Structure formats: C-alpha cells, structure tokens
Amino acid sequence: MSALTPRGYLATTARILRQLAGDHRSVAMILVAPSLIITLMYFMFSDVSEVPRPPGAPSPFNNACLIMLGVFPLIVMFLITSITMQRERVSGTLERILTTPLRRLDLLAAYGTAFSIAAAAQATLACVVSFWLLGLDTAGSPVWVVVIAIVNAVLGVGLGLLCSAFARTEFQAVQFMPLIIAPQLLLCGIIVPRALLPDWLQWISNVLPASYALEALQQVGAHPELTSIAVRDIAIVVGFAVLALGLAAATLRRRTP
Amino acid sequence: MRGGRVALDNVTVQVARGAITGLLGPSGCGKTTLLRSIVGTQIVAGGSVMVLGSPAGSPELRHRVGYVTQDPTIYPDLRVVDNVRYFAALSGTDTHDVDEAISAVGMDDHRKALATNLSGGQRTRVSLACALVAHPDLLVLDEPTVGLDPVLRVELWDRFDRLARSGTTLVVSSHVMDEADHCEDLLLMRDGRVLAHSTPARLREDTGCQSLEEAFLFIIRRGTAARTA
Numbered sequence: 001m002s003a004l005t006p007r008g009y010l011a012t013t014a015r016i017l018r019q020l021a022g023d024h025r026s027v028a029m030i031l032v033a034p035s036l037i038i039t040l041m042y043f044m045f046s047d048v049s050e051v052p053r054p055p056g057a058p059s060p061f062n063n064a065c066l067i068m069l070g071v072f073p074l075i076v077m078f079l080i081t082s083i084t085m086q087r088e089r090v091s092g093t094l095e096r097i098l099t100t101p102l103r104r105l106d107l108l109a110a111y112g113t114a115f116s117i118a119a120a121a122q123a124t125l126a127c128v129v130s131f132w133l134l135g136l137d138t139a140g141s142p143v144w145v146v147v148i149a150i151v152n153a154v155l156g157v158g159l160g161l162l163c164s165a166f167a168r169t170e171f172q173a174v175q176f177m178p179l180i181i182a183p184q185l186l187l188c189g190i191i192v193p194r195a196l197l198p199d200w201l202q203w204i205s206n207v208l209p210a211s212y213a214l215e216a217l218q219q220v221g222a223h224p225e226l227t228s229i230a231v232r233d234i235a236i237v238v239g240f241a242v243l244a245l246g247l248a249a250a251t252l253r254r255r256t257p
Numbered sequence: 258m259r260g261g262r263v264a265l266d267n268v269t270v271q272v273a274r275g276a277i278t279g280l281l282g283p284s285g286c287g288k289t290t291l292l293r294s295i296v297g298t299q300i301v302a303g304g305s306v307m308v309l310g311s312p313a314g315s316p317e318l319r320h321r322v323g324y325v326t327q328d329p330t331i332y333p334d335l336r337v338v339d340n341v342r343y344f345a346a347l348s349g350t351d352t353h354d355v356d357e358a359i360s361a362v363g364m365d366d367h368r369k370a371l372a373t374n375l376s377g378g379q380r381t382r383v384s385l386a387c388a389l390v391a392h393p394d395l396l397v398l399d400e401p402t403v404g405l406d407p408v409l410r411v412e413l414w415d416r417f418d419r420l421a422r423s424g425t426t427l428v429v430s431s432h433v434m435d436e437a438d439h440c441e442d443l444l445l446m447r448d449g450r451v452l453a454h455s456t457p458a459r460l461r462e463d464t465g466c467q468s469l470e471e472a473f474l475f476i477i478r479r480g481t482a483a484r485t486a
Contacts, residue, residue, distance in 0.1 A: 011346030019334045022371075092330040095298055100347040100391070101319045255300045255314060 008102040012110035016084075020118060030080070030118055034072040034126040038065055042134045058137075058221060065136050067190055069126055069145055070217045073119045073153035074210065075181055079174070081115055081160030086173040089164065098254045107252065108245050112157050119153025120146075140220035144230070148220065151237050152213050158244030165251035184210035209240035264290040266449045268304075272428055272442065277421045279440030280430040281473065287449040288430040289327060292397050295428060296324040309395060309426075320348060323393030327400045329384035333373035337364055340372055341386050348391035358390035361416055363409055378404040385413075396420065398429045402436065414439045434470040445473055452476050 021027060045061035053059070088094045097107070127146050130136040138145060159180055167173035187197065187205040194205050205211045216233035220226070264287045272278045280288050293299035294306050297314020306313035309321055331340045341355045359368055362382035367375065372383060385401055398417075402410045417427055418439065429440065437443055438457050445453040453460065453476050457469060466472040 007349060008347050011343055015332070015335070015339070015343045018339060019332060022334050091333075092326055092328060093332060096324065096326065096330040097344075097347060099296055099298060099319060099322065099324050100344070101316075101349070102347050255298055257300045 008100075009106040009110050009113075012097075012102065012107055013113045016110060016114035017117065019084075020114065026080075030076060030122050031125055033076070034068065034122060035129040037072075038068050038126060038130055039134065041065060041068065061134075062137060062221065065130050065134070066138070066145070066217045066221050067214065069123070069130065069149050070152055070213050071185060071210075072126065073123055073149045074156040074184075074213070075177070076122065077115050077119050077153040077156030078160040078163075078181060079177055080118075081111065081157045082164045082167065082173045082176060083160075083170055085111065085161050085164035086167050086170055090169075094252070095254075095256070098252070104249050104252045104254075108161060108249055111161060112154060112245060115157045116150060116154050119156075120150050123149035123153065138221045139224045140222075140226060140230075144220045144226060145217065148213060148216050148234060148237075151234055151241070152210075155209055155213070155237055155241040155244070158241040158248065161248035162244045162251065165248065181210075184208045187211065188214045190214065209237050212236045212240075264449055265294070268449070268451050270444060270451055270454055272426065274426045275421055275424045276441040277417055277427045277429060277439060278442040278444060279437050280428060280444045280446065281432065281434065281437055282446035284432060286446045288446060289399055290449075291446070292324070292399050292428065292430060295395075296322060296397050298324075320391075321394040322397065323388035323391050323395070324397045325385050325388045325399060325401055327403070329377075329380035331372050331380060331384050331387060334371065336369050336371055337375070337383050337386075338368045340383055341390050344387035345390045350390055350392060354390050354392070358386040361389055362386045363412065378406070378409075381405065382409075393425070395426045395428070398427065400430055400432070402431065402433070410436075434468070434473060437469045443469075445476060447477060447480075452480055 041064055042061060045059070045064065049059050049061055085094075098104070123146050127142055127149070131142050163176040163180060164173060167176060183204075187201060187208055188194070188211040189205070194202060194211065197205060212233040216230045216237070219230035219233070223230075268287075268291065280291065282288055290299060294301050295308055295313055297306075297308070297312075297318065301313075308315075308318055311318050332343070335343070337359065338355065341358055342352070345351070345355050345358075359365060362385050364379065364382055364386065367379065372380060375383065381401065381404065385398070388396060388398075402413060405413070414436070417429065421427055421441075429436075431437070441456060443453070443455050443457060443460060444451055445455075455463070460469060460472045460476075461467065464472040464475040466475055
C-alpha cells in the first residue's frame, strides 16, 4: 500500500509534465516571455543608466531586473497552476483520480514538483540572459537569485492551487490573479519603500509573502554573503508556500454534495 | 441530497456479487446519485452504503472499485495510451494491462491519438479503458454505451458478461431498455425511488409484458394507481 505512494506521485508528476510539454506554445511562452521582457527593460533603462548616481548605488536596471526575476515566476506559476487545477476540478478528472489509491498530498506534491521544474527552467533561462547578456550584476551569487526565483514559483503554485478551489470557471480563475498578486506587488516595497508606507499598510505588507521574496532578492543584490535576513526571508516564503499547499489540500474533497 | 434537493428517497437495495445489475430509469431519476453513493464521491445525507464489506469510499476500496462517469473523464491533452497508462500507474497495474484494456474497448488503431481529437463515443471508450485497466472487483458504469455504434455495444456487453463470469461485480446504468436483457438483476428507478428490483424474466412474468419497456411502463402505472387509490 505504502509502496504505491511514490508511484502515484511520480506518475502524476510525469502526467502533468507531459500535458504541459504537449502544449508547445505555452512552453515557448513560459520559457521566453520573462527573458524578452527583461531585455525590453534593458533597453528602456539604457539611457537612464548613463545619468550620474551616487557611488555604490545600484544601477536602475539592476534594481528593476532583480524585481522582475522575482515577480515573474510568482505570476506565471500562479496563473498556470490555478487554471490547470480549475480545469481538472471541472472536467471531473479530479473526482475520478481521487477514487483511485492516489493520495491528496501526492497529487499536490506532483503539481508542485511538475510546475517547479517548469519554473526552474524559466528562472534559469531568465537569469542566464540577465547575468550574461544584459550585464546584471549582484553582490551575492547568481545561484541565490535562481533559488529565490524557484521558491517564488513554488509559492505561486501553492497560491494557484488554493485559489482554484474558489473559482467555478477558468474566467474566474484568471480574475484571481490581480486580486491575489497585485496587492502583494504594490505593498512589497517596489513602488513605495515599505518604511514609508502608513502603519496599517506596513502591517498588511508584513503578512504578504511577496514582501519577503523581494527583500531577499535585494539582500542578495547588495551583499556578497548570504545575509541572515535573506535566509529568514527565504524560509518565510517557503513557509507561506507550504501553508498554501496545506490549505489547498483541505479544499480537495473526495466527497461532494 | 444533491444540489439542494432530495435525489434519492428511501432506497434500500442489495447488489449481488459477480453479476451485472442494471440500473434503469429516465434521466434525472437518481441513477447517477446512487452510483456516486456507491463509489463514495457523494455525501450521503442519511443512511449507509456498504461496498464489498466496507463503508463506501473507504481507502481500502480505492483499489477495488472502478468508476466510469457519464461524461468521459480523461485528459484531452494526452494520447489515448498515456491516459490509460496513467490510470494503470495509479492503481498499480502493468503495461501489459494497458494494451489489453485499449484492445478491449476497440481503440487499438487510435492508441497514439490525442484524446481531444477523438469523437464523443471514442472518448467514452477510453474512459472505460481507464477503469478496466485497474481490474476492479466492482465496476460502476454510468451509461457506458451512450452514442456507441451497435456492433461495439454488443461487444462491450459481451465483455461485461465475461467480467461478471470471472467474478467482477458490475453496476451499469442505462436508459435504453433493450440493454436490460444483458443484466441478471434489474433496478427500475423513478423520481429517486426504486420501483422494482427484479430479473428480466421475473419482470416479464409479473407484468405479462413481452418487452421490458412495456413492463417498466406497467410498473409505473401500477405505482401511481396504488398511490392515488
């Protein structure tokens, strides 16, 4: 019985990846879109970067590029996961596979794994383009940038799985994106530094995972060694992802009225 | 209860092992709700459902019960063979069983086809193959022969017969009365109630009708007459 568990998990992971791989256009967009947009930003900032700035301050492109590397996996994986899972719920395949020996946690872990692999490929390509071709420069190791991007992707997967439970149609599932992601991006310190937000908004910002994800990226950008703040932030984002996956598991019911 | 209304009312039935039980009745009479209760995906508001000695939906039953929904539940963006392989992996059976299940539903020529490119009837067959591949002890089929060509329908019923003879219990719903003759046991349903639990032979004898369609009508009329009297 327990020997079957990894089989169900692996088979489901392979099945989800096979579905994704069959959709060539989506694969192309997942892989290439972030790199293209970061390239667009590179040219957008090309003249601004010549403007003199105080010594030691990062170039505006560096700043913006780091933010994009963190934000992209979150948005893309949230969208893909919430729609795929919503489809599985509506088509009846979810109900069907839950009548088989597959455990709910195996299913969620499979979704997490499959899309994280996709996210890792996306983040790696975006980082390679940013660091090698566009001259992104961080004080810390690029490896940590990739790691944080993947952790963000897992967070996106968790939030997407959770939100799919509250969407009756794919149309509704897409609408969750601005609702869940936009406030996190507004309050995470990209636009107005968190310290300058009104107190009550700072409190809200403190309980949103993207605030920590962005702070971790900024830490890696500014310090050669991995700071304790960055480690704490990464741990918090992982915690949020696990929490979202756990809550999502609670929404997967084998029995419905 | 389903969708806020009572779908099944005071239904007490026992289904024989190793036999085909046909569940017949008009659409909306509660066939699917009854099947879902047996599989364990339906929250039962009152009463109990025991399947193969365990409460319906228990973890130990997940290896032993196969369920084919009315609408084919397969992955449209996967090939036929990948769909069946996936369900084989979930239930822990071999690749050999995959080929056998695909042949059983007559889809050999379409093994490599994407499910989305198949016709409705073909998708139903793939959905059935995904259940057959697990070799369940109890096979619950919700209108499995809708939209199939007559030759294939006969072949499938032969297959169900063979499964039953080898010890599988089948519960098959249908609203096509001429399929009732393939079943050893018949449950006639209407408005969430079981009107009759009989065999095709006994039903003909009781009602004096030759066709089961007429027999069913006879029982409905008798039921309404008894209620108004």
